Each structure stands twice: as C-alpha cells, then as structure tokens.
Amino acid sequence: MQFHDLKEKIIIIDFGSQVTKLIARRIRDLGVFSEIITINDLHKIKNYNEIKGIILSGGPSTVTKKIFPRIPKEIFLKKIPILGICYGLQLIAKLFGGYIKSSKTKREFGRAILFRKNQSLLTKNFFNIKNKSVWMSHQDAVTKAPKGFKTIASTKESKLTIIENTNSNIYGVQFHPEVTHTENGKQIFKNFLFSICKIKKKWHVTSQKIKLIKEIKKIVKNDKVICALSGGVDSSVVALLINKAIRKNLICIMVDTGLMRKDEFKYSYNIFKKKYKLNVKLINASKIYFKKLKNIHDPEKKRKIIGNLFIKIFEKESRRFKGIKYLAQGTLYPDVIESRSATGSQSSKIKSHHNVGGLPKKMNLKLIEPLKEFFKDEVRILGKSLGLIDNIRKKHPFPGPGLAIRIVGRVTPQKIKILQEADYIYINELINQKLYHKIWQAYVGLLPMKTVGVMGDSRTYEYTCLLRAVVSEDGMTADYFNFPKDFLDKISNKIVNGVPGINRVVYDITSKPPSTIELE
Ligand code: XMP
Numbered sequence: 162m163q164f165h166d167l168k169e170k171i172i173i174i175d176f177g178s179q180v181t182k183l184i185a186r187r188i189r190d191l192g193v194f195s196e197i198i199t200i201n202d203l204h205k206i207k208n209y210n211e212i213k214g215i216i217l218s219g220g221p222s223t224v225t226k227k228i229f230p231r232i233p234k235e236i237f238l239k240k241i242p243i244l245g246i247c248y249g250l251q252l253i254a255k256l257f258g259g260y261i262k263s264s265k266t267k268r269e270f271g272r273a274i275l276f277r278k279n280q281s282l283l284t285k286n287f288f289n290i291k292n293k294s295v296w297m298s299h300q301d302a303v304t305k306a307p308k309g310f311k312t313i314a315s316t317k318e319s320k321l322t323i324i325e326n327t328n329s330n331i332y333g334v335q336f337h338p339e340v341t342h343t344e345n346g347k348q349i350f351k352n353f354l355f356s357i358c359k360i361k362k363k364w365h366v367t368s369q370k371i372k373l374i375k376e377i378k379k380i381v382k383n384d385k386v387i388c389a390l391s392g393g394v395d396s397s398v399v400a401l402l403i404n405k406a407i408r409k410n411l412i413c414i415m416v417d418t419g420l421m422r423k424d425e426f427k428y429s430y431n432i433f434k435k436k437y438k439l440n441v442k443l444i445n446a447s448k449i450y451f452k453k454l455k456n457i458h459d460p461e462k463k464r465k466i467i468g469n470l471f472i473k474i475f476e477k478e479s480r481r482f483k484g485i486k487y488l489a490q491g492t493l494y495p496d497v498i499e500s501r502s503a504t505g506s507q508s509s510k511i512k513s514h515h516n517v518g519g520l521p522k523k524m525n526l527k528l529i530e531p532l533k534e535f536f537k538d539e540v541r542i543l544g545k546s547l548g549l550i551d552n553i554r555k556k557h558p559f560p561g562p563g564l565a566i567r568i569v570g571r572v573t574p575q576k577i578k579i580l581q582e583a584d585y586i587y588i589n590e591l592i593n594q595k596l597y598h599k600i601w602q603a604y605v606g607l608l609p610m611k612t613v614g615v616m617g618d619s620r621t622y623e624y625t626c627l628l629r630a631v632v633s634e635d636g637m638t639a640d641y642f643n644f645p646k647d648f649l650d651k652i653s654n655k656i657v658n659g660v661p662g663i664n665r666v667v668y669d670i671t672s673k674p675p676s677t678i679e680l681e
Contacts, residue, residue, distance in 0.1 A: 168211050169360055171195040174203070175498070176220025176230055176248050182495055182635060183339040184216055184246070186536055187350050192362030197498050200230055214242045214358035217249025219337065223301050224248075224255040225263050231256065242330040242357045244283075247299055250324070250333030257307030257326075269297035272342065273316045281313040281325055282356045283332050287348045288314075295322075295336035296343045302335065330357065341634070366539045367546040370402075373531050377406035384486035385410045386529060387479050389471075390441065392421075392429030393559055394549075395491030395532060398540050401547040402531055403489050404439055412485070413439050414478050416471060419447025419574070420563030422588070423581035432550065446474050451574055458570040458609075460681035467562045476524055488526040492533045493540065495635065537635075557602045558636065566681040570609035576624075579662040580607045583626050586655050590648075591630075600642050601633040605656075606669075606680045614657075614664030623664035626656060631678055639673040 171188055175181045175197050188195035197218075198206075206212070215236065222229050234256055237243065245253040251261050275293045277284065287293065295316075303321040306312060310331075313323035322335045332353065338346030354360050386403055390396050390413040403411045413433065417426045433439045453466050479485060532540055537558075544554040564580055565572045584605040591597040606627040614621040628649075633639035653666040669676075 169194070169213050169363065170211060171214045171216065171354065171358065171360065172206075172212050173197045173216045173218055174232060174249075175199050175218050176222060176252075178219035178221075178247065179637060180337060180339055181218040182498060182536075184218060184350075185494075186538075187339050187347060188216075188354065189364055189536065189539065191347070191351060191354060192364050193354050193360055194364040199501060200232060203232065203236075209239055209241065212241055213360040214244070214353060216353075217243065217245040217252060219247030219249060219298070222248060223263060224251050224261050225301060229255075237329065237331065240330060242353070243332065244353050244357075245331075245333035246339070247335060247337060248301075250335050251299075251301055251303060253331060253333045254303040254307055254310075254321075254324070257310070257331075259303055259307035259310070259321075260305035261301050262304045263301045265300070267302060267318045268300040269316065269318050270299075271297065273297045273318070273336065275314050275316055275322055275336065277314050279311060279313050281323070281332075282327075283325060283334075283349060283352050284313060284323065285348075285352050285356060287345055287352070289345075294342075294344045295338075295346075296340045297336050299335060303333075332357070366535070366542040370543060370546050373402060373543075374406045377403055377529070377531060380529065381407050381410070381487060383410065385412065385482065385484050386487040386489050387412045387414065387482065387485045387526070388489040389413075389475055390415050390429075390433065390439075391559075391561075392425065392433075392553065393491075394537070394540060394544060394554060394556060395493060397429075397433075397549055397553050398544045398547065399489050399491045399532060400433070400439060401437060401544070401549060403529075404437065405547065409440055411440060411489075412479075412482055413441040414444065414475060415441055416444045416446050416474050416478075418450045418467065418471070418563055419577065420450060420467070420565050420572075422559070422564070423585040429553065432553070436550070437548075442478065444474060444478055446470070447574075449474075451572070454565060454572045456571060460566060463565050463572070463681065464562050467565060471561075479524065486527060487529045488524065489529045489531070491540075492530040494532075494534055494536055497533050555598060557597075557600070557604075560679055566679050567604055567606040568609075569607065569680050575662075576607055579624060579660060580605060580626070582660045583607075583656045583663055586659055587628060587652055590652055590655065594648060596642075596644075596648070599632070600630050601636070601639065602678055603628075603630040603642070605629075608667075612665050616657075616664065621664045623662055625665040625667060626660075626663050627667050627669050627680070628652065629669045629678070629680075631673070633673070633678070636678060637673075639678055641668075641670045641672055644668070 173184050185195045185197050275295045277288045277291050302319040306321050306324050310324045310326045316322050325332045338349040388400050390400050400413050430443050433441050568576050587605050608625045611622050630642035631639035656666050
C-alpha cells in the first residue's frame with residue numbers, strides 16, 4: 162500500500178547508523194522525497210530511472226574485515242550520483258581500490274575541524290571561511306584514495322575527509338552532514354540534490370493530504386474502519402484523515418486507562434466528539450488497570466500488563482460493532498525503519514514499547530497505516546492542514562503505558578493523583594513561560610521514597626518528585642534542558658506548596674545515553 166505518487170526520489174541505503182533517519186529528514190526538509198532501504202531490499206527496485214541519487218549511510222561495520230556489508234558494483238555503473246557518508250565513503254574507497262585503515266590513535270569522535278583543499282560542487286557555499294566545524298564518529302579512515310578520486314577537504318587526523326570522482330558522479334564524506342553538530346551540513350545535501358542529482362523540489366506534505374484521502378477512499382470503499390484514539394498527535398491525525406475520507410464508517414475507541422495526564426482524556430474526548438464530530442466511543446477502564454497493576458513494581462511487567470489489557474479491552478469493544486474490515490494505526494516512518502534491521506544484526510531491545518501492534522493478527526482485521534511514510538514533524542504539518550488544534554498537534558510525545566512508567570515502583574490511584582497535580586503545575590508553568598515548545602518532552606516523575614521535610618512548624622514525611630525536560634530530535638538521543646535557576650526555584654516552590662504528598666523536588670540532569678527519557 163503506497164500513499165504517495167511521486168516518481169522521482171533519492172534512496173538512502175542503510176548500513177545501520179544510528180542517524181540514518183536524519184539523512185532522510187534533511188532531504189525531505191529540502192522538499193525532496195527520500196526513502197531508506199536496506200541492502201536486502203535492493204533487489205526489489207524495479208525502475209532505477211526514478212532514482213535520482215543514492216546515499217550510502219554510515220554504520221558500525223568495517224571494510225577492513227574479510228566480510229562486510231556492500232552493494233553490487235553494478236549500481237555504480239548506472240551513472241546515478243552517489244554520496245557515501247562515513248562507512249559509505251569507506252565502502253566506496255574499498256570497492257574502487259583505495260586503502261582503509263583502522264586506527265586507535267587517529268580515530269575521531271565528536272567535533273573536528275575541516276580544511277578546504279579543492280573546490281567542489283558538493284561544497285559550494287559550505288565553507289564560508291576556509292575551515293569548518295564538522296561532527297565525526299569513526300575509527301576506520303581512508304588512507305589512500307582510489308584512482309580517479311580527488312581530495313576536496315581534510316582534517317588533521319584524516320587526509321581524505323571529502324573525496325570525489327566527478328566523471329563517475331561519486332562523492333564521499335567522512336563526517337556526518339546530517340547531524341546538527343555539523344555547521345551548515347544542510348548545504349552538502351542541498352548541493353548534492355540540486356546541483357549534482359538535479360532533482361526537483363516536489364515533496365510537500367500538505368499536497369500529500371488530498372492524495373492520502375483519495376487513496377484511503379479507494380482502499381476502504383464502503384467498509385468500516387476502527388481506530389484506537391489516544392489523543393496523541395499520531396492517532397489524532399490518522400482519525401481526522403480517515404474521517405475526511407469515509408466519515409461515519411470510521412469508529413474510534415478511546416480507552417481511558419486512568420494513567421493519563423490530569424484532565425487530558427476528557428478534554429480530547431470532547432474535542433473529537435464535539436468539534437470534529439467523530440464517531441467516538443469512550444471506555445472508562447481505570448478501575449481494572451489499577452487492579453491489575455496492584456503491587457507490580459517491575460517496569461517490564463507493568464508494560465506487559467498495560468499493553469495486554471489494552472488489547473483485550475479494544476478487542477472486546479470492537480466486537481460490538483458489526484462488519485469492521487480495517488484497523489487504522491498511526492505507525493510512522495521511523496517505526497517502519499526501526500522494525501527492520503539494516504544489516505541483519507543491530508540494536509538490542511532496551512525497553513519493550515507499548516502500542517497497538519499485534520492487534521490485527523488476533524482480530525483478523527486488515528491494517529491501514531496512512532502515516533507510515535511520514536516523520537513526526539511531517540505528521541504535525543499534516544495535522545495543521547486537517548485543522549487539528551495546536552493543543553493536540555504540538556503536544557509533547559507521551560508513552561503508551563502513560564504515567565505508570567513515570568511512577569517508579571508500585572502504582573496506586575493516590576500516587577497517580579499526586580503525580581497528575583505536580584505535572585499539571587509544571588507543564589502549565591512551561592507553557593506560561595514560553596518554554597514548552599523549546600523542549601522535546603517534559604514531565605514530572607514520582608520517586609518511590611519518602612523523605613523528611615519541614616513545613617510551618619511541622620515535620621513532614623512525603624514523596625520526592627523528579628522534573629524531567631529534554632531536548633531531542635527524535636527521542637533516540639537527548640540532552641537535559643538548561644533551565645534558568647529562577648524557573649527551577651519557582652516550580653519547586655509551586656509544587657511543594659500546591660501538592661500535598663510532595664515535600665522535595667529534584668531536577669534530572671542526565672542525558673540519553675546513558676539514561677533514558679522515561680524513568681522505566
Ligand atoms: P526512552 O525512555 O526509551 O523513550 O528514552 C524514548 C521515547 O519513547 C517514548 N516511549 C514510549 N512510547 N510506548 C510508547 O508509545 C512506550 O512504551 C514507550 N516508552 C518510551 C518516550 O516517551 C520517549 O519519547
């Protein structure tokens with residue numbers, strides 16, 4: 162099922178880098194459709210004429226071993242412009258007869274200064290001065306360029322940091338232009354796309370809306386679709402989109418787990434019911450959630466209980482409706498990329514994420530995932546063109562298991578209430594101080610310990626809450642937000658004075674890695 166009709170595109174061959182997704186995002190931001198594929202998918206490409214450029218990503222492998230992930234050399238003979246990044250550059254060098262060496266002393270991780278040696282189309286307007294700060298992450302380096310390749314730029318440790326062979330239209334960079342730490346990295350992509358690949362800007366998210374609605378109509382016809390609506394950005398956009406296509410044949414189910422932020426569920430329900438006139442059924446399931454979570458303190462157990470219960474309730478409720486053929490899900494492009502492995506091995510599972518995956522197998526419904534080619538920012542743009550209110554459209558991400566994973570240890574209705582109140586104060590203060598949209602995700606967590614405090618003339622013995630606020634581009638890595646001291650003073654005061662049950666406030670100053678964004 163494909164929801165767009167663009168012919169020309171750039172493909173990114175993923176060798177397993179943590180930041181491959183960012184390459185696709187940068188290209189889409191420049192108005193060009195890009196798709197990430199793995200080496201195992203190469204054989205599925207039917208028409209190379211539609212591919213205007215190929216980018217080879219970075220990755221954890223090394224070409225200094227006997228066996229390493231590679232692409233067939235014939236791809237280079239098709240005369241499609243190719244840009245290799247990090248491992249991609251080393252692979253190009255290896256396949257064309259250059260030398261690559263692994264070195265513990267000449268490796269570069271983090272910032273490096275790049276010096277221009279020659280002019281290139283790829284670096285047009287990139288060096289506004291003669292050198293440039295770029296972001297590196299490599300231990301292997303090209304020590305001898307293949308025949309026909311020219312050096313464009315070097316760093317102190319690696320002479321061949323940018324190389325090119327203009328006759329064959331092949332370019333390679335050792336640093337990562339896709340990460341924001343590389344100054345002006347976007348210019349490298351701009352040059353590659355428009356000066357080298359000569360592709361046109363044709364990717365506009367809002368113009369995709371009409372095509373998406375048409376495609377949904379064509380697929381669903383007069384059948385019924387069911388959708389789990391949480392009030393988060395993704396499920397809200399899916400619901401509005403499908404509603405535009407098939408109106409009353411869309412049934413939305415909202416399951417109130419009791420684990421949401423204060424008043425949020427009621428608020429979203431009213432918006433969807435009254436403002437957007439969706440066919441929504443609200444299920445209040447908080448009692449059963451609290452019952453099942455009683456005395457459970459293990460994070461993974463909590464997630465499993467919440468996920469399984471959700472499936473059970475959703476299944477039961479959907480059986481009340483006759484003739485449903487489709488299940489709509491807010492799967493995004495990063496979910497699709499993450500669910501397949503670039504080279505066959507890759508990342509270990511850190512936490513089991515809860516969403517509605519797994520439902521269709523049991524329920525025998527066909528899956529409809531209209532957002533599966535979009536990134537989160539693109540979904541927000543789509544939401545805007547569908548009239549989704551900013552309070553929902555620009556909301557921070559919220560995890561499926563809800564506040565249960567923001568309470569370390571046992572979850573009780575009383576702890577949820579304390580947490581909701583503190584979180585409400587924190588989030589409102591962020592909005593009032595115009596900090597909310599500078600932050601990727603912010604929340605209050607509740608720690609499983611009580612400490613002594615003093616209020617008035619009395620001794621208190623209450624919980625400690627933790628404030629979390631991080632900046633991030635995709636949730637994979639994150640830095641803690643640097644609040645002014647005044648803000649922290651104010652919020653600590655407001656929470657301790659306003660929330661019975663909390664007498665101490667701490668601010669989490671760990672980044673991800675080594676920490677994670679959520680507490681459990
Ligand atoms: P972590 O804690 O792994 O979170 O650094 C990264 C991002 O994922 C969100 N998250 C989840 N989302 N179900 C979800 O739908 C989950 O089980 C889940 N766990 C974490 C988290 O809020 C952050 O945005």
